[in-house]
Amino acid sequence: MDTIEQSRIEENREIVRAFIDALFTQGDLAAVDEYLAEDFLNHDPPFDVDTGREGMRRAAAVFRDAFPDWQATPDLLIAENDLVAEHFSATGTQRGELLGAPPTGRTVTLRGINIFRIRDGRIVERWGRLDELGFLRQLGLAPDQE
Numbered sequence: 001m002d003t004i005e006q007s008r009i010e011e012n013r014e015i016v017r018a019f020i021d022a023l024f025t026q027g028d029l030a031a032v033d034e035y036l037a038e039d040f041l042n043h044d045p046p047f048d049v050d051t052g053r054e055g056m057r058r059a060a061a062v063f064r065d066a067f068p069d070w071q072a073t074p075d076l077l078i079a080e081n082d083l084v085a086e087h088f089s090a091t092g093t094q095r096g097e098l099l100g101a102p103p104t105g106r107t108v109t110l111r112g113i114n115i116f117r118i119r120d121g122r123i124v125e126r127w128g129r130l131d132e133l134g135f136l137r138q139l140g141l142a143p144d145q146e
Contacts, residue, residue, distance in 0.1 A: 012118040013079040016086060019123060023056075024072035024090065027064040032057040037122040044128045047099070056126075066103075067092025086114045094139065101141055108138040 015035060022031035032053050042051045047062060049055035063070050070092035078085045093107045112130035116123050136142035 009079045009081070011121070012082065012084050013077050015118055015121065015123065016079075016084040016116050017074055017077060020072050020074055020086070020088070023060045024063065024070060027060070027068075027070070029057050029061060032060070035123055037119060037124045040122075040124055040126075042126045042128075044126070046128075046130060046132075062098070063092070066094055066096040066098035067108075068095050069093055082118050084116045084118065086116070088112055088114065098139065099136075099141060101139055104139060106138060106140075108135060110135045 019031055019035040022028045022035070036053045036056060038053070040053045040056070042056055045051050045055050046059050049058045049062075070090060072088055072090040074086050074088050076085075076087040088111065090110045090112075091107060094101075094104045096103055110130060111134070112128060114126055114128040117125040133142055137144055
């Protein structure tokens, strides 16, 4: 791998890290405009939001409204060519309504894996798998395992 290619891969990794921090940890909804391409496609949108940029902005807003202290931490970022894979943990205390459930005051953790594709310095695609069942169990919205 040449130096230019390695530099581009590192830049892609930093784009994802900065995007996650700005949108989910800082709650900066304008990060959608800065980091996501106009033709962004979210292949696995959470909460049935739109698959485009506005859907990502809406998902982030829903989390910030319910969990004002939401902190997303990339536990692992692996980059190759134009792809960046992220394994993350995010935590927050439920202070607002979420999915029709009133605030519980519980601190919950959401874990997941995302894959982002970068083009010309902007994120153009996302694929993701979140531990939604574990998350819902922590909120009391799904039965515990027996």
